[in-house]
Amino acid sequence: MSSDAPPPFGEWFLNLLEPAQLMAMAMSYYFQVCTEAVKSGQVLAPITQTSRLRDEAFGRFWIAFSTNREEENSTATSASNEPEEAELTGSSALIPPLLKTASGIVLDIGPGTGTQMPLLRSPAITAIYGAEPCIGLHKELRAKALAEGLGSKYHVLHCGAASSELIPALEATGTGVADAHNANGGGVFDTILCVRVLCSVPEMERTTRELYSLLKPGGRLLVTEHVVNPWRTAKGSFGARVAQAIYQLLGWSFFIGDCCMDRDTEGALRRAADGDGGWESVQLERAFGWSPLPYISGVLVKRGG
Ligand SMILES: C[S@@+](CC[C@H](N)C(=O)[O-])C[C@H]1O[C@@H](n2cnc3c(N)ncnc32)[C@H](O)[C@@H]1O
Structure with a gap:
Protein backbone atom coordinates (compact mmCIF):
# COMPACT_ATOMS: atom_id res chain seq x y z
CA MET A 1 0.00 0.00 0.00
CA SER A 2 1.31 3.42 -0.91
CA SER A 3 1.97 5.66 2.06
CA ASP A 4 0.29 8.62 0.29
CA ALA A 5 -2.73 7.27 -1.54
CA PRO A 6 -5.68 6.56 0.76
CA PRO A 7 -6.82 2.92 0.71
CA PRO A 8 -10.37 1.95 -0.32
CA PHE A 9 -13.04 3.14 2.14
CA GLY A 10 -13.47 -0.18 3.98
CA GLU A 11 -9.74 -0.53 4.53
CA TRP A 12 -9.46 3.13 5.58
CA PHE A 13 -12.24 2.65 8.11
CA LEU A 14 -10.62 -0.46 9.58
CA ASN A 15 -7.36 1.49 9.78
CA LEU A 16 -9.14 4.11 11.89
CA LEU A 17 -9.85 1.35 14.41
CA GLU A 18 -6.25 0.08 14.64
CA PRO A 19 -5.30 2.43 17.51
CA ALA A 20 -8.32 1.06 19.42
CA GLN A 21 -6.73 -2.39 19.36
CA LEU A 22 -3.47 -0.97 20.70
CA MET A 23 -5.31 0.95 23.39
CA ALA A 24 -7.32 -2.11 24.44
CA MET A 25 -4.08 -4.08 24.80
CA ALA A 26 -2.43 -1.31 26.84
CA MET A 27 -5.55 -0.96 29.04
CA SER A 28 -5.54 -4.67 29.79
CA TYR A 29 -1.95 -4.40 31.11
CA TYR A 30 -2.88 -1.39 33.21
CA PHE A 31 -5.81 -3.20 34.83
CA GLN A 32 -3.66 -6.29 35.31
CA VAL A 33 -0.99 -4.26 37.16
CA CYS A 34 -3.63 -2.49 39.29
CA THR A 35 -5.28 -5.80 40.19
CA GLU A 36 -1.93 -7.30 41.21
CA ALA A 37 -1.19 -4.28 43.42
CA VAL A 38 -4.58 -4.49 45.13
CA LYS A 39 -4.29 -8.27 45.63
CA SER A 40 -0.85 -7.81 47.20
CA GLY A 41 -2.40 -5.57 49.86
CA GLN A 42 -1.63 -2.19 48.26
CA VAL A 43 -5.30 -1.35 48.04
CA LEU A 44 -4.79 2.36 47.45
CA ALA A 45 -1.92 1.98 44.99
CA PRO A 46 -4.07 2.71 41.89
CA ILE A 47 -4.80 6.13 43.42
CA THR A 48 -1.63 6.92 45.36
CA GLN A 49 0.92 5.30 43.00
CA THR A 50 -0.72 5.85 39.64
CA SER A 51 2.49 6.97 37.98
CA ARG A 52 4.45 3.87 39.08
CA LEU A 53 1.67 1.53 38.01
CA ARG A 54 1.28 3.25 34.65
CA ASP A 55 5.02 2.97 34.06
CA GLU A 56 5.03 -0.71 34.91
CA ALA A 57 1.95 -1.39 32.78
CA PHE A 58 3.42 0.49 29.84
CA GLY A 59 6.67 -1.52 30.15
CA ARG A 60 4.77 -4.82 30.01
CA PHE A 61 2.58 -3.62 27.16
CA TRP A 62 5.53 -2.43 25.09
CA ILE A 63 7.50 -5.65 25.61
CA ALA A 64 4.48 -7.70 24.45
CA PHE A 65 3.70 -5.39 21.54
CA SER A 66 7.25 -5.06 20.22
CA THR A 67 7.90 -8.81 20.62
CA ASN A 68 4.79 -9.57 18.53
CA ARG A 69 5.86 -7.10 15.88
CA GLU A 70 9.40 -8.46 15.70
CA GLU A 71 8.08 -12.02 15.37
CA GLU A 72 5.76 -10.98 12.54
CA ASN A 73 8.63 -9.27 10.73
CA SER A 74 11.01 -12.19 11.16
CA THR A 75 8.37 -14.67 9.93
CA ALA A 76 7.84 -12.60 6.81
CA THR A 77 11.58 -12.36 6.27
CA SER A 78 12.39 -16.01 6.69
CA ALA A 79 9.47 -17.06 4.49
CA SER A 80 10.80 -15.15 1.50
CA ASN A 81 14.51 -14.84 2.19
CA GLU A 82 14.28 -11.24 0.99
CA PRO A 83 16.13 -8.50 2.85
CA GLU A 84 14.34 -7.56 6.05
CA GLU A 85 13.36 -4.03 5.09
CA ALA A 86 11.73 -5.17 1.86
CA GLU A 87 9.19 -7.04 3.98
CA LEU A 88 8.36 -4.24 6.37
CA THR A 89 5.02 -2.59 5.88
CA GLY A 90 3.40 0.62 7.08
CA SER A 91 5.40 3.09 9.13
CA SER A 92 8.05 0.46 9.98
CA ALA A 93 9.27 0.63 6.38
C1 LIG B 1 6.49 4.04 21.19
S1 LIG B 1 7.91 3.60 22.09
C2 LIG B 1 9.15 3.56 20.80
C3 LIG B 1 10.35 2.73 21.14
C4 LIG B 1 11.43 2.65 20.06
N1 LIG B 1 11.96 3.95 19.72
C5 LIG B 1 10.94 1.94 18.84
O1 LIG B 1 10.90 2.54 17.77
O2 LIG B 1 10.60 0.75 18.94
C6 LIG B 1 8.29 5.12 22.93
C7 LIG B 1 9.47 4.99 23.87
O3 LIG B 1 9.79 6.29 24.37
C8 LIG B 1 10.04 6.19 25.76
N2 LIG B 1 9.81 7.50 26.37
C9 LIG B 1 8.68 7.99 26.91
N3 LIG B 1 8.88 9.22 27.40
C10 LIG B 1 10.18 9.52 27.17
C11 LIG B 1 11.01 10.65 27.46
N4 LIG B 1 10.53 11.71 28.08
N5 LIG B 1 12.30 10.60 27.09
C12 LIG B 1 12.80 9.52 26.45
N6 LIG B 1 12.06 8.42 26.15
C13 LIG B 1 10.77 8.43 26.51
C14 LIG B 1 9.09 5.11 26.22
O4 LIG B 1 9.45 4.56 27.46
C15 LIG B 1 9.19 4.12 25.08
O5 LIG B 1 10.24 3.23 25.24
Whole structure:
Protein backbone atom coordinates (compact mmCIF):
# COMPACT_ATOMS: atom_id res chain seq x y z
CA MET A 1 0.00 0.00 0.00
CA SER A 2 1.31 3.42 -0.91
CA SER A 3 1.97 5.66 2.06
CA ASP A 4 0.29 8.62 0.29
CA ALA A 5 -2.73 7.27 -1.54
CA PRO A 6 -5.68 6.56 0.76
CA PRO A 7 -6.82 2.92 0.71
CA PRO A 8 -10.37 1.95 -0.32
CA PHE A 9 -13.04 3.14 2.14
CA GLY A 10 -13.47 -0.18 3.98
CA GLU A 11 -9.74 -0.53 4.53
CA TRP A 12 -9.46 3.13 5.58
CA PHE A 13 -12.24 2.65 8.11
CA LEU A 14 -10.62 -0.46 9.58
CA ASN A 15 -7.36 1.49 9.78
CA LEU A 16 -9.14 4.11 11.89
CA LEU A 17 -9.85 1.35 14.41
CA GLU A 18 -6.25 0.08 14.64
CA PRO A 19 -5.30 2.43 17.51
CA ALA A 20 -8.32 1.06 19.42
CA GLN A 21 -6.73 -2.39 19.36
CA LEU A 22 -3.47 -0.97 20.70
CA MET A 23 -5.31 0.95 23.39
CA ALA A 24 -7.32 -2.11 24.44
CA MET A 25 -4.08 -4.08 24.80
CA ALA A 26 -2.43 -1.31 26.84
CA MET A 27 -5.55 -0.96 29.04
CA SER A 28 -5.54 -4.67 29.79
CA TYR A 29 -1.95 -4.40 31.11
CA TYR A 30 -2.88 -1.39 33.21
CA PHE A 31 -5.81 -3.20 34.83
CA GLN A 32 -3.66 -6.29 35.31
CA VAL A 33 -0.99 -4.26 37.16
CA CYS A 34 -3.63 -2.49 39.29
CA THR A 35 -5.28 -5.80 40.19
CA GLU A 36 -1.93 -7.30 41.21
CA ALA A 37 -1.19 -4.28 43.42
CA VAL A 38 -4.58 -4.49 45.13
CA LYS A 39 -4.29 -8.27 45.63
CA SER A 40 -0.85 -7.81 47.20
CA GLY A 41 -2.40 -5.57 49.86
CA GLN A 42 -1.63 -2.19 48.26
CA VAL A 43 -5.30 -1.35 48.04
CA LEU A 44 -4.79 2.36 47.45
CA ALA A 45 -1.92 1.98 44.99
CA PRO A 46 -4.07 2.71 41.89
CA ILE A 47 -4.80 6.13 43.42
CA THR A 48 -1.63 6.92 45.36
CA GLN A 49 0.92 5.30 43.00
CA THR A 50 -0.72 5.85 39.64
CA SER A 51 2.49 6.97 37.98
CA ARG A 52 4.45 3.87 39.08
CA LEU A 53 1.67 1.53 38.01
CA ARG A 54 1.28 3.25 34.65
CA ASP A 55 5.02 2.97 34.06
CA GLU A 56 5.03 -0.71 34.91
CA ALA A 57 1.95 -1.39 32.78
CA PHE A 58 3.42 0.49 29.84
CA GLY A 59 6.67 -1.52 30.15
CA ARG A 60 4.77 -4.82 30.01
CA PHE A 61 2.58 -3.62 27.16
CA TRP A 62 5.53 -2.43 25.09
CA ILE A 63 7.50 -5.65 25.61
CA ALA A 64 4.48 -7.70 24.45
CA PHE A 65 3.70 -5.39 21.54
CA SER A 66 7.25 -5.06 20.22
CA THR A 67 7.90 -8.81 20.62
CA ASN A 68 4.79 -9.57 18.53
CA ARG A 69 5.86 -7.10 15.88
CA GLU A 70 9.40 -8.46 15.70
CA GLU A 71 8.08 -12.02 15.37
CA GLU A 72 5.76 -10.98 12.54
CA ASN A 73 8.63 -9.27 10.73
CA SER A 74 11.01 -12.19 11.16
CA THR A 75 8.37 -14.67 9.93
CA ALA A 76 7.84 -12.60 6.81
CA THR A 77 11.58 -12.36 6.27
CA SER A 78 12.39 -16.01 6.69
CA ALA A 79 9.47 -17.06 4.49
CA SER A 80 10.80 -15.15 1.50
CA ASN A 81 14.51 -14.84 2.19
CA GLU A 82 14.28 -11.24 0.99
CA PRO A 83 16.13 -8.50 2.85
CA GLU A 84 14.34 -7.56 6.05
CA GLU A 85 13.36 -4.03 5.09
CA ALA A 86 11.73 -5.17 1.86
CA GLU A 87 9.19 -7.04 3.98
CA LEU A 88 8.36 -4.24 6.37
CA THR A 89 5.02 -2.59 5.88
CA GLY A 90 3.40 0.62 7.08
CA SER A 91 5.40 3.09 9.13
CA SER A 92 8.05 0.46 9.98
CA ALA A 93 9.27 0.63 6.38
CA LEU A 94 10.25 4.29 6.87
CA ILE A 95 12.83 3.48 9.53
CA PRO A 96 15.62 1.27 8.06
CA PRO A 97 16.82 3.59 5.24
CA LEU A 98 17.09 6.39 7.76
CA LEU A 99 18.73 4.63 10.70
CA LYS A 100 21.27 2.89 8.50
CA THR A 101 22.86 6.30 7.92
CA ALA A 102 23.65 6.78 11.65
CA SER A 103 27.32 7.29 12.47
CA GLY A 104 29.76 8.41 15.16
CA ILE A 105 28.48 8.90 18.70
CA VAL A 106 24.74 8.17 18.65
CA LEU A 107 22.00 9.13 21.10
CA ASP A 108 18.84 7.03 20.79
CA ILE A 109 15.92 8.71 22.55
CA GLY A 110 13.41 6.21 23.97
CA PRO A 111 14.84 3.01 22.44
CA GLY A 112 12.13 0.89 24.12
CA THR A 113 13.11 -2.78 23.90
CA GLY A 114 15.74 -2.03 21.25
CA THR A 115 13.63 -2.93 18.23
CA GLN A 116 15.72 -0.66 16.02
CA MET A 117 19.08 -2.01 17.22
CA PRO A 118 19.67 -4.36 14.27
CA LEU A 119 19.82 -1.19 12.14
CA LEU A 120 22.65 0.20 14.28
CA ARG A 121 25.36 -2.38 13.60
CA SER A 122 27.36 -0.16 11.26
CA PRO A 123 31.09 0.08 12.11
CA ALA A 124 30.71 3.83 11.44
CA ILE A 125 28.95 4.01 14.81
CA THR A 126 31.44 4.31 17.67
CA ALA A 127 29.08 4.40 20.66
CA ILE A 128 25.34 4.38 21.31
CA TYR A 129 23.59 5.91 24.32
CA GLY A 130 19.98 4.77 24.75
CA ALA A 131 17.97 7.17 26.98
CA GLU A 132 15.09 5.02 28.20
CA PRO A 133 13.06 6.27 31.23
CA CYS A 134 10.94 3.09 31.55
CA ILE A 135 13.11 0.85 33.73
CA GLY A 136 10.92 -2.16 32.98
CA LEU A 137 12.38 -2.16 29.44
CA HIS A 138 16.06 -2.08 30.43
CA LYS A 139 16.50 -5.84 30.77
CA GLU A 140 15.21 -6.38 27.22
CA LEU A 141 17.31 -3.50 25.95
CA ARG A 142 20.53 -4.88 27.44
CA ALA A 143 19.76 -8.38 26.17
CA LYS A 144 19.15 -6.98 22.69
CA ALA A 145 22.46 -5.10 22.72
CA LEU A 146 24.30 -8.31 23.59
CA ALA A 147 22.39 -10.31 20.98
CA GLU A 148 23.24 -7.75 18.30
CA GLY A 149 26.95 -7.76 19.24
CA LEU A 150 26.69 -4.19 20.54
CA GLY A 151 27.32 -5.00 24.21
CA SER A 152 30.52 -2.94 24.41
CA LYS A 153 29.16 0.00 22.37
CA TYR A 154 25.70 0.34 23.90
CA HIS A 155 25.09 2.30 27.10
CA VAL A 156 21.61 2.08 28.64
CA LEU A 157 20.69 5.32 30.41
CA HIS A 158 17.86 5.45 32.93
CA CYS A 159 16.54 8.90 32.01
CA GLY A 160 14.24 10.83 29.74
CA ALA A 161 15.21 13.13 26.89
CA ALA A 162 15.27 16.33 28.98
CA SER A 163 18.82 17.67 29.46
CA SER A 164 18.27 17.92 33.21
CA GLU A 165 18.01 14.11 33.31
CA LEU A 166 20.14 13.21 30.32
CA ILE A 167 23.35 15.06 31.20
CA PRO A 168 23.69 13.53 34.71
CA ALA A 169 22.95 10.09 33.23
CA LEU A 170 25.63 10.60 30.57
CA GLU A 171 28.11 11.72 33.24
CA ALA A 172 27.34 8.60 35.27
CA THR A 173 28.56 6.39 32.40
CA GLY A 174 32.10 7.65 33.09
CA THR A 175 32.84 7.74 29.33
CA GLY A 176 33.45 11.48 29.30
CA VAL A 177 30.81 11.93 26.60
CA ALA A 178 29.20 14.89 28.38
CA ASP A 179 32.50 16.74 28.93
CA ALA A 180 32.23 18.99 25.87
CA HIS A 181 28.72 19.95 26.83
CA ASN A 182 29.66 20.69 30.42
CA ALA A 183 32.78 22.65 29.43
CA ASN A 184 31.21 25.07 26.96
CA GLY A 185 27.69 23.94 26.16
CA GLY A 186 29.01 22.32 22.98
CA GLY A 187 27.38 19.47 21.11
CA VAL A 188 28.46 15.91 21.80
CA PHE A 189 26.51 13.66 19.43
CA ASP A 190 27.05 13.02 15.72
CA THR A 191 23.61 11.47 15.38
CA ILE A 192 20.46 11.66 17.46
CA LEU A 193 17.62 9.21 16.80
CA CYS A 194 13.98 10.00 17.53
CA VAL A 195 11.78 7.08 16.53
CA ARG A 196 8.21 7.26 17.79
CA VAL A 197 9.24 9.08 20.93
CA LEU A 198 8.67 12.85 20.58
CA CYS A 199 4.97 12.04 20.88
CA SER A 200 5.66 11.10 24.52
CA VAL A 201 8.19 13.61 25.87
CA PRO A 202 6.63 15.98 28.42
CA GLU A 203 7.76 19.30 26.89
CA MET A 204 8.35 18.76 23.21
CA GLU A 205 9.37 22.33 22.24
CA ARG A 206 11.95 22.49 25.00
CA THR A 207 13.17 18.93 24.43
CA THR A 208 13.72 19.47 20.71
CA ARG A 209 15.73 22.64 21.47
CA GLU A 210 17.83 20.74 24.00
CA LEU A 211 18.43 17.87 21.58
CA TYR A 212 19.48 20.39 18.95
CA SER A 213 22.06 21.84 21.35
CA LEU A 214 23.43 18.34 22.02
CA LEU A 215 24.22 17.81 18.34
CA LYS A 216 27.76 18.54 17.15
CA PRO A 217 28.11 21.04 14.29
CA GLY A 218 27.11 19.07 11.20
CA GLY A 219 25.35 16.53 13.44
CA ARG A 220 22.20 14.84 12.16
CA LEU A 221 18.84 14.34 13.82
CA LEU A 222 17.09 11.30 12.33
CA VAL A 223 13.35 11.32 12.88
CA THR A 224 10.42 8.98 12.30
CA GLU A 225 7.45 10.24 14.31
CA HIS A 226 3.68 10.02 14.18
CA VAL A 227 2.08 13.46 14.28
CA VAL A 228 -1.16 15.40 14.25
CA ASN A 229 -3.14 14.66 11.09
CA PRO A 230 -2.58 17.46 8.54
CA TRP A 231 -6.31 17.54 7.83
CA ARG A 232 -6.31 21.10 6.49
CA THR A 233 -3.95 20.09 3.68
CA ALA A 234 -4.59 17.98 0.61
CA LYS A 235 -2.59 15.13 2.16
CA GLY A 236 -4.60 15.03 5.40
CA SER A 237 -7.94 13.55 6.41
CA PHE A 238 -10.67 15.20 8.46
CA GLY A 239 -12.08 11.80 9.51
CA ALA A 240 -8.67 10.63 10.73
CA ARG A 241 -8.19 13.90 12.63
CA VAL A 242 -11.55 13.36 14.38
CA ALA A 243 -10.47 9.81 15.24
CA GLN A 244 -7.27 11.23 16.79
CA ALA A 245 -9.32 13.60 18.95
CA ILE A 246 -11.61 10.76 20.06
CA TYR A 247 -8.69 8.51 21.01
CA GLN A 248 -7.14 11.34 23.01
CA LEU A 249 -10.45 11.84 24.87
CA LEU A 250 -10.72 8.11 25.58
CA GLY A 251 -7.37 8.10 27.40
CA TRP A 252 -4.81 7.22 24.71
CA SER A 253 -2.10 9.24 26.47
CA PHE A 254 -2.89 7.76 29.88
CA PHE A 255 -2.64 4.14 28.76
CA ILE A 256 0.10 4.47 26.09
CA GLY A 257 2.94 5.98 28.13
CA ASP A 258 1.97 9.68 27.66
CA CYS A 259 1.91 9.32 23.88
CA CYS A 260 0.01 12.18 22.19
CA MET A 261 -1.56 11.73 18.77
CA ASP A 262 -2.00 15.42 18.10
CA ARG A 263 1.46 16.98 18.11
CA ASP A 264 2.92 19.32 15.51
CA THR A 265 6.31 17.65 15.80
CA GLU A 266 7.56 19.00 12.48
CA GLY A 267 6.94 22.57 13.63
CA ALA A 268 8.78 21.99 16.92
CA LEU A 269 11.73 20.38 15.13
CA ARG A 270 12.04 23.19 12.61
CA ARG A 271 11.84 25.84 15.37
CA ALA A 272 14.47 24.04 17.50
CA ALA A 273 17.31 25.66 15.54
CA ASP A 274 15.80 29.17 15.35
CA GLY A 275 18.21 30.58 17.95
CA ASP A 276 21.12 29.55 15.69
CA GLY A 277 19.73 30.84 12.40
CA GLY A 278 18.00 27.58 11.47
CA TRP A 279 19.13 24.13 10.38
CA GLU A 280 21.61 23.70 7.58
CA SER A 281 19.11 21.39 5.91
CA VAL A 282 15.76 19.81 6.64
CA GLN A 283 14.51 16.87 4.62
CA LEU A 284 11.24 15.64 6.07
CA GLU A 285 8.72 13.53 4.19
CA ARG A 286 5.09 13.04 5.16
CA ALA A 287 3.40 9.65 4.93
CA PHE A 288 0.00 8.10 5.74
CA GLY A 289 -1.81 11.45 5.79
CA TRP A 290 -5.10 9.55 5.47
CA SER A 291 -4.54 7.70 8.76
CA PRO A 292 -4.93 8.49 12.48
CA LEU A 293 -1.19 7.74 12.73
CA PRO A 294 0.35 9.88 9.96
CA TYR A 295 4.13 10.16 9.97
CA ILE A 296 6.98 12.51 9.31
CA SER A 297 10.32 10.95 8.53
CA GLY A 298 13.69 12.36 7.58
CA VAL A 299 16.89 14.16 8.52
CA LEU A 300 17.68 17.58 10.03
CA VAL A 301 21.31 18.67 9.81
CA LYS A 302 22.90 21.22 12.16
CA ARG A 303 24.96 24.01 10.62
CA GLY A 304 28.73 24.13 10.82
CA GLY A 305 29.89 20.65 9.90
C1 LIG B 1 6.49 4.04 21.19
S1 LIG B 1 7.91 3.60 22.09
C2 LIG B 1 9.15 3.56 20.80
C3 LIG B 1 10.35 2.73 21.14
C4 LIG B 1 11.43 2.65 20.06
N1 LIG B 1 11.96 3.95 19.72
C5 LIG B 1 10.94 1.94 18.84
O1 LIG B 1 10.90 2.54 17.77
O2 LIG B 1 10.60 0.75 18.94
C6 LIG B 1 8.29 5.12 22.93
C7 LIG B 1 9.47 4.99 23.87
O3 LIG B 1 9.79 6.29 24.37
C8 LIG B 1 10.04 6.19 25.76
N2 LIG B 1 9.81 7.50 26.37
C9 LIG B 1 8.68 7.99 26.91
N3 LIG B 1 8.88 9.22 27.40
C10 LIG B 1 10.18 9.52 27.17
C11 LIG B 1 11.01 10.65 27.46
N4 LIG B 1 10.53 11.71 28.08
N5 LIG B 1 12.30 10.60 27.09
C12 LIG B 1 12.80 9.52 26.45
N6 LIG B 1 12.06 8.42 26.15
C13 LIG B 1 10.77 8.43 26.51
C14 LIG B 1 9.09 5.11 26.22
O4 LIG B 1 9.45 4.56 27.46
C15 LIG B 1 9.19 4.12 25.08
O5 LIG B 1 10.24 3.23 25.24
